[in-house]
Amino acid sequence: MELNEAKNKYIQTWGSLATSWGINKTMAQVHALLLVSTKPLSAEDIMDTLKISRGNVNMNVRALIDWGIVSKEFVVGERKEFFVADKDIWELFKQITKERKKREIEPVIKVLDELKKIDDSSEEGEQFKKVLGDLSSVTTKVNSILENAIKADEHWLLSNFTKMVKK
Amino acid sequence: MELNEAKNKYIQTWGSLATSWGINKTMAQVHALLLVSTKPLSAEDIMDTLKISRGNVNMNVRALIDWGIVSKEFVVGERKEFFVADKDIWELFKQITKERKKREIEPVIKVLDELKKIDDSSEEGEQFKKVLGDLSSVTTKVNSILENAIKADEHWLLSNFTKMVKK
DNA sequence: TTTAACTTTCAGTAATTATTGAAAGTTAAG
DNA sequence: CTTAACTTTCAATAATTACTGAAAGTTAAA
Numbered sequence: 001m002e003l004n005e006a007k008n009k010y011i012q013t014w015g016s017l018a019t020s021w022g023i024n025k026t027m028a029q030v031h032a033l034l035l036v037s038t039k040p041l042s043a044e045d046i047m048d049t050l051k052i053s054r055g056n057v058n059m060n061v062r063a064l065i066d067w068g069i070v071s072k073e074f075v076v077g078e079r080k081e082f083f084v085a086d087k088d089i090w091e092l093f094k095q096i097t098k099e100r101k102k103r104e105i106e107p108v109i110k111v112l113d114e115l116k117k118i119d120d121s122s123e124e125g126e127q128f129k130k131v132l133g134d135l136s137s138v139t140t141k142v143n144s145i146l147e148n149a150i151k152a153d154e155h156w157l158l159s160n161f162t163k164m165v166k167k
Numbered sequence: 168m169e170l171n172e173a174k175n176k177y178i179q180t181w182g183s184l185a186t187s188w189g190i191n192k193t194m195a196q197v198h199a200l201l202l203v204s205t206k207p208l209s210a211e212d213i214m215d216t217l218k219i220s221r222g223n224v225n226m227n228v229r230a231l232i233d234w235g236i237v238s239k240e241f242v243v244g245e246r247k248e249f250f251v252a253d254k255d256i257w258e259l260f261k262q263i264t265k266e267r268k269k270r271e272i273e274p275v276i277k278v279l280d281e282l283k284k285i286d287d288s289s290e291e292g293e294q295f296k297k298v299l300g301d302l303s304s305v306t307t308k309v310n311s312i313l314e315n316a317i318k319a320d321e322h323w324l325l326s327n328f329t330k331m332v333k334k
Numbered sequence: 335t336t337t338a339a340c341t342t343t344c345a346g347t348a349a350t351t352a353t354t355g356a357a358a359g360t361t362a363a364g
Numbered sequence: 365c366t367t368a369a370c371t372t373t374c375a376a377t378a379a380t381t382a383c384t385g386a387a388a389g390t391t392a393a394a
Contacts, residue, residue, distance in 0.1 A: 003292050006285045010299075013278045019350095021271050022189020024382075036295055043341080053384045058342060079339055079392070089301035093309075104188050111180045118173045125170050128203055132177075134256035141324050142260075157308050186380095191352075210371080220354045225372060246362070246369055 007036045011050075026052060027060045031069060031085055040073045040082030068095045090154045101146045109143060112136045174203045193219060194227040198236060198252055207240045207249035235262045257321045268313045276310060279303045
């Protein structure tokens with residue numbers, strides 16, 4: 001396989017995988033493109049490479065910037081903006097974790113806490129509260145693990161997990 | 168808040184959260200309904216409660232059974248099938264982890280391994296391979312942690328993580 | 335200032351994904 | 365068998381989500 005072909009395959013595949021994670025396909029493709037690019041790219045570069053509209057580039061680049069995994073860069077003598085992806089994959093992992101925790105875990109905790117307030121001491125009510133409590137405890141735990149991962153440094157994954165990962 | 172109101176809110180909220188995780192809204196609602204129900208429910212019960220069609224119930228219940236978090240149950244003297252959700256939340260967590268690992272992590276590893284085969288020793292090629300390698304190593308590590316969680320028992324979360332979770 | 339090189343917005347439209355419901359398939363009871 | 369009580373399928377359609385492109389907005393240079 002030739003380099004550009006490989007890069008292209010990477011960009012395409014990333015996009016299609018993203019959809020199975022509930023992430024916008026184009027957003028993933030733009031990120032993949034920036035990640036494997038050796039130089040900053042302008043909106044036009046992205047439009048041309050991915051064959052998408054100006055508006056689409058703008059929206060998705062903005063989302064990536066929101067996620068904290070892409071940043072603007074200025075090139076001397078050029079009026080327009082260029083974009084680069086952070087090449088540090090551990091940092092990428094942490095940012096994605098942070099974003100997904102915010103989108104997927106925190107709202108769950110919030111809702112469960114709200115629902116647990118229900119005051120019903122019937123058999124059925126108690127059973128419901130038991131389920132809520134169990135959901136809460138697992139969710140909260142997962143949340144604090146992710147919280148920790150976000151704060152941790154690159155060796156966290158390796159060192160803290162080694163003992164339990166080996167069979 | 169009254170019990171049925173709370174159950175209802177739980178079902179609705181679960182559905183809307185699910186969409187932000189790339190999971191079908193109805194599937195999440197059906198699961199939520201079965202989880203808080205004290206008795207097995209038939210397809211008709213689900214249709215009536217959630218106001219959805221027979222076909223939709225059938226498809227989503229089947230998906231939940233595929234995920235391994237709902238099972239069929241037979242009631243003596245009744246011809247039709249009834250469904251129940253596993254009430255063990257740790258088991259639920261493990262099954263969801265298993266399914267998402269399969270959908271989200273494993274395909275990534277497969278693609279990265281394929282792409283790493285590229286033979287290009289230019290500066291740019293090396294840089295690309297560096298990125299692929301970094302992506303691989305983090306992904307593989309996350310994968311083995313999840314693998315471990317799936318095999319582990321209920322105390323795994325608590326015991327193995329306690330030391331690093333406390334500040 | 336004014337102009338021109340850009341970026342952003344957003345209404346309209348396209349693409350994707352989920353749902354319906356009626357028809358076909360299956361199976362237990364008579 | 366035959367019937368009836370169910371379950372499954374799937375083409376048509378609805379709902380949701382993403383994308384386009386032209387117009388409006390912004391800002392740096394002349």
